[in-house]
Amino acid sequence: MSKRDYYEVLGANKGDDAKALKSAYRKLAMKYHPDKNPGDAEAEAHFKEIGEAYSILSDDEKRAAYDRMGHAAFQQGGGNHAGGQGPFAGGGAADFSDIFEQVFGDAFNMANGRRGGRQSGPARGADLRFDLEISLEDAFGGKETTVEVPTAMNCGRCEGKGNEPGTDLETCGTCAGAGRVRRSQGFFTMEQTCPQCGGRGQYVKTPCHDCDGVGRVRENRELSVTIPSGVEDGTRIRLTGEGEAGAQGGPRGDLYIFLSLKEHEIFERDGPNLYCRTPASMVSAALGCSIDVPTIEGGKAEVKMSEGAQTGRRMRLRGKGMPRLRGGPRGDMIVELFVETPRNLCDRQKELLKEFCELSGDNCNPDSAGFFNKVRQFWDDVTTEDGHPHN
Ligand SMILES: [Zn+2]
Numbered sequence: 001m002s003k004r005d006y007y008e009v010l011g012a013n014k015g016d017d018a019k020a021l022k023s024a025y026r027k028l029a030m031k032y033h034p035d036k037n038p039g040d041a042e043a044e045a046h047f048k049e050i051g052e053a054y055s056i057l058s059d060d061e062k063r064a065a066y067d068r069m070g071h072a073a074f075q076q077g078g079g080n081h082a083g084g085q086g087p088f089a090g091g092g093a094a095d096f097s098d099i100f101e102q103v104f105g106d107a108f109n110m111a112n113g114r115r116g117g118r119q120s121g122p123a124r125g126a127d128l129r130f131d132l133e134i135s136l137e138d139a140f141g142g143k144e145t146t147v148e149v150p151t152a153m154n155c156g157r158c159e160g161k162g163n164e165p166g167t168d169l170e171t172c173g174t175c176a177g178a179g180r181v182r183r184s185q186g187f188f189t190m191e192q193t194c195p196q197c198g199g200r201g202q203y204v205k206t207p208c209h210d211c212d213g214v215g216r217v218r219e220n221r222e223l224s225v226t227i228p229s230g231v232e233d234g235t236r237i238r239l240t241g242e243g244e245a246g247a248q249g250g251p252r253g254d255l256y257i258f259l260s261l262k263e264h265e266i267f268e269r270d271g272p273n274l275y276c277r278t279p280a281s282m283v284s285a286a287l288g289c290s291i292d293v294p295t296i297e298g299g300k301a302e303v304k305m306s307e308g309a310q311t312g313r314r315m316r317l318r319g320k321g322m323p324r325l326r327g328g329p330r331g332d333m334i335v336e337l338f339v340e341t342p343r344n345l346c347d348r349q350k351e352l353l354k355e356f357c358e359l360s361g362d363n364c365n366p367d368s369a370g371f372f373n374k375v376r377q378f379w380d381d382v383t384t385e386d387g388h389p390h391n
């Protein structure tokens, strides 16, 4: 069976633009539509042929392929003089069932209900984000807390209906309360959602004082949140079904709590580990001593400092860091020492230090001694043979 040329099927010419093709299709589709020709198999076949032709010619890419190769572009396998399969072989022309609705607009329903219009239907509510700042101690121990989340709620005054209590909703005059209106287009009667009342069939004449007739108000909702121990900066907690209410009875969205950690005065966190920079006086560092450092649980731990401890010295307290969100051993606390040079000295103190200095030799300050030896060597090396330094 030979196939008719698509342009011939539509009664169009090869050079016609998209608008002309669409118009040709509309005319023929109405003429051969099965609703206008009940029980007429020939008309139905014709209607399908028109649909197929238009589905190809209304698609720029497919139209170009058809212009180049004819029907061979959409046939599978043999009998194809172009050699092998066309670019759209295996179903390229099959999907034209929706073409009628696309051309005539999918907002319309066929009056006899043979084609159901696309309805928006119940939609899932939006997900909400809520930012919550917590302390390091809360991240350490976990916490039960309540948050106030602003969200859209049904208005309590009008129970979501939108009219002021004691007044009635008015029946829509445009659709007489049906919510849908019919109108004629060509041979068909189309049905569409009433533009006046948005399909409700009624409208608010006296708007509710609280919600201005919307039926919904922004309200803060109190929700309890469990913050597990070990959370980190950026951890998200999902509260399923606590997002915005869905449209038309759709499911609620989710609420995501985004956690951020407040800076701590004493501890700095790095993953599971905690850093604590601890000062020691020059004298304590020189003589050695033990110092009490705070721990995140609120207690203290003793750290021993040996004689002559230097700035930057690190001591590790195993298992005194943060817990891990997914379990496992606690991190460590790392105490980093810095030696504080004494300030605001009185005359007597200065005298003692001068005396101390006179008693001190290179072995008291080996780093200084070593450094200045290197400096002297450096100056010697850059001095030329004639005794003058380089520039
Ligand atoms: Zn209200």
Ligand SMILES: [Zn+2]
Pocket (backbone or CB within 6 Å): 172, 173, 174, 175, 176, 177, 178, 179, 180, 194, 195, 196, 197, 198, 199, 200, 201, 202
């Ligand atoms: Zn209406």
